Amino acid sequence: MSDREGPSGPPGDDDLSLPKATVAKMISELLPPDVSCAKETRDLIIECCVEFIHLISSEANEICEQESKKTIAPEHIITALERLGFDTFKEEVQDVLKDHKQQVKHEREKKVSKFEQSGLTEEELLEQQQALFAASREKFQSQQQA
Template structure:
């Protein structure tokens, strides 16, 4: 059940439970608006509802595309196709840019893991080195305080 404003009323797992972090959305709205313009709580809540509905629309279309291809996992390409099918072609280049950045971040993370492996040290040895660095830093800080 939900009240007239669409707030979840206690049905776990229902679509009404879907939302976005209010503080994050409020911050984004504040950053996008001119300094002399404010946004009411009701407007913020409406923006959240619109965003959730948009995400639901895109994911439903992407799911249909995925099923037509006999796939079990929605891939980024399905999202891009869904955007195009629903008339949001203007969004696709930015989505593709974000996807490209995400893939690069994943590669960078993998490189960091391999650096750990290449170090030839065990986790215990690395923790010992870290503790030694912390101790040296604390000693340096304490001597600077005196």
């Protein structure tokens, strides 16, 4: 049972939502400056989004199970969009996925190991480590004698 499930099974729809501030920001960015959105309208949009996510997730899960997989992959989402008649989203989703993969790859390339960051050779680092161990042993022994 997941941490979101209740004692009788999966969470109810009341437990699932999207961040209201984020949705409100997205709505305001899409609307012309002189148009506002009522709270009830924002709440309805959130409910529609949650339902859409449920629909796509359920279909992707079925596709995943049919392929005997245990993890829903991006390709399962794209296939689910096609099966449910949301073909118009397919290209945009593929573009977002491609951008995401490039961003992850770029972030991995940016990460530099602590060894590389030190600017020291392996031998120099080993000498520093040995000196730290010796100092620690010396400190420990002096505390034991006291």
